[in-house]
Amino acid sequence: MKLLSCPSGGPLLVWTLAVQLVLCGSGVYASEGTDNCKLLLHSEKQQTALKRLAPLINKNFTVETTSDEGSYTYWFQVCGDAGGIPGAGVIQINTKAEAKKTTVIGSYNATEAIGGSDWVMLMYKNGDKYEGHCSKENRRATIMISCDRNVEMGNLEVILEERDKDHECFYLFELDSSAVCPAVESKLSTGSILLIIGVCLVAVYLIGGFLYQRLIVGAKGMEQFPNYTFWVEVGNLSADGCDFVCRSGNREESPAYRGVAQDTLEEEPEERDDHLLPM
Numbered sequence: 001m002k003l004l005s006c007p008s009g010g011p012l013l014v015w016t017l018a019v020q021l022v023l024c025g026s027g028v029y030a031s032e033g034t035d036n037c038k039l040l041l042h043s044e045k046q047q048t049a050l051k052r053l054a055p056l057i058n059k060n061f062t063v064e065t066t067s068d069e070g071s072y073t074y075w076f077q078v079c080g081d082a083g084g085i086p087g088a089g090v091i092q093i094n095t096k097a098e099a100k101k102t103t104v105i106g107s108y109n110a111t112e113a114i115g116g117s118d119w120v121m122l123m124y125k126n127g128d129k130y131e132g133h134c135s136k137e138n139r140r141a142t143i144m145i146s147c148d149r150n151v152e153m154g155n156l157e158v159i160l161e162e163r164d165k166d167h168e169c170f171y172l173f174e175l176d177s178s179a180v181c182p183a184v185e186s187k188l189s190t191g192s193i194l195l196i197i198g199v200c201l202v203a204v205y206l207i208g209g210f211l212y213q214r215l216i217v218g219a220k221g222m223e224q225f226p227n228y229t230f231w232v233e234v235g236n237l238s239a240d241g242c243d244f245v246c247r248s249g250n251r252e253e254s255p256a257y258r259g260v261a262q263d264t265l266e267e268e269p270e271e272r273d274d275h276l277l278p279m
Contacts, residue, residue, distance in 0.1 A: 033057040037079040037089075037111040040125070049115025053078045053122065053145065055179040061156035063173075070096040076143060076156055076173060078122070079108050089124040090141040090171070104128045105171050106141035118147035120180045134169035141171045148176035 033054040039046050056078040064073050073093045075083040083091045089108035094101045106124025114121040127139030148154060154176030163169045188196075209226020213219040222228060 034079045036108060037113075038109040039111050039113070041112065045115065046113045049113040049120050050079075050111070050122075052115060052120055052180050053113075056145075056153060056177060059153055061153070061175060063156040063158055064095075065158050070094050074105075074156065074158060074173070076141075076175075077108075079111075090127070090143070090173070092171075103139070105139045115180075117182055118180060120145045130163065130169065133163040135166050137167060137169065139169070139171065141173065143173045143175060145175045145177055145180050147178065147181040149178050149181050151176050152178050 034050045034057065037050055039050070058080055059077065060082070061076045062073060064071070066072075071094070073095055074090065075093070076090045079089070082088045083093070083102070085091055085102065085104065087107050087109055088104045089111070090105040092103045092105055094103075105127045107126045108124055110124065110126040112123040112125070114123075122143045122145060123140060124143075125138065125140040127141065129136050129138055144159075157174045159172040159174050161169075161171050205226065210224055213224045213226060213228075219228075225231070
């Protein structure tokens with residue numbers, strides 16, 4: 001009791017904060033911004049798909065269309081009141097009507113969400129009833145949100161209104177957004193990492209050695225290159241090795257290709273055998 005009557009309220013405040021932290025850790029206070037949407041089927045896959053649309057929360061998307069029947073403006077919001085109408089996820093406003101009739105196409109309190117690798121299909125049901133189509137069932141909206149990494153929030157487009165059936169009529173909308181794009185995982189191979197490390201070490205060696213030779217040693221010209229004498233020797237040894245491998249044959253010229261000595265070309269003195277003849 002003394003703790004509760006403490007003037008500063010310190011211990012009570014500490015206990016309150018502790019309880020809040022526990023609740024946050026258990027997910028009671030965790031909000032992804034899509035809690036207003038009420039899923040008709042509570043499944044982990046649908047909840048995951050719906051949470052991917054959290055970056056689009058509190059954003060109004062509008063599009064205007066014109067047809068023979070009238071001119072319409074559509075408003076769409078993710079788990080929010082489209083056009084300020086409570087509970088409406090998608091609405092249609094007939095701008096040619098005198099009173100600008102507003103029709104709720106889908107409500108976010110009856111939501112379904114299906115997600116793929118780079119898309120999410122959001123469905124709002126329980127809209128206003130048709131007056132003379134689709135057996136006077138409730139309207140529903142289907143919004144196809146596709147991945148586009150170049151667009152944070154694209155423009156809403158009306159694809160079609162399917163109302164020539166007796167049941168399961170729907171409005172189809174399309175929207176591009178980077179919010180539903182899969183995360184890009186950048187993984188470097190071991191070879192790439194070693195190559196990057198090697199290039200960095202060589203760059204540090206060259207730049208640091210050049211500065212040391214120029215500023216500390218006072219070298220000029222090619223001698224500014226770090227360990228210039230060593231690398232020259234390495235180059236010479238490499239050249240000798242290449243010469244030994246590529247020219248491993250006998251360096252003496254083959255006798256068949258030797259030049260004829262000049263003295264052999266001179267005419268030898270003619271030998272006389274006159275003394276053998278009988279006198």
